[in-house]
Amino acid sequence: MENKNVELNKTDVLDNGPFYHGTKxxxxIGDLLTAGYRSNYKPEVIMNHIYFTALGPTVAGLAxxxxxxxxxxxxxxxxxxxxxxxxxxxTDKKFPGNPTRSYRSQAPLKVVGEVTDWVRLTPEEVHQWREKIANIKGEIIN
Structure with a gap:
């Protein structure tokens, strides 16, 4: 019987960009984003990677x-x-594949532009997301 649970290898990159990073x-242009800062989701964790997405302003805006x-x-x-x-x-440990087209790197990310027009979350939506994240069980894979 064929195994239908195909796992992505961590080197199977699905996108060539463009890539986005949400922050405050x-x-x-030309600045570098680097790892080594506190997690936005578990502030006691210092992140070994910098995260980004190819899904665009929807995911980066949430971040x-x-x-x-x-x-x-x-x-x-x-x-x-x-x-x-x-x-x-x-991805694979929590969701099959990479539905959020999210990536991480230990190398810096270079800022090459800024998206200035996107639909921002309302304060109520941000509050709901913070509650969802607070209730997620499990550790950050760092």
Missing amino acids: ADLH AALANGDGHERIYIVEPTGSFENDPNV
Whole structure:
């Protein structure tokens, strides 16, 4: 019998970009986003990777809304400067495949542009997302 549960290898990258990163940091073209900051979802965890998506402003906008800090929500268009892999926090270990087209890298991401026009979440939607995330069981795969 054929195994229908095909797992993606972490080197099976599904996208060539463009890629997006949501944050509250005020950055400029040419700046680098790096790993080593606290997780937006579990602040006791220092992240070994920088995360990004190819799904566009929908996913990156959610990340920006949930990001730490007091700045304005921003979505940057980014280019990986090194190798990257499917984000295991939302891929095979939790969801089949990579439905959010999310990736991570230990190498910096270079800011190459900014998306300035996207539909932002309402405060109520942000609150609902924070509650959902607080109720998620399991550890961050770092």
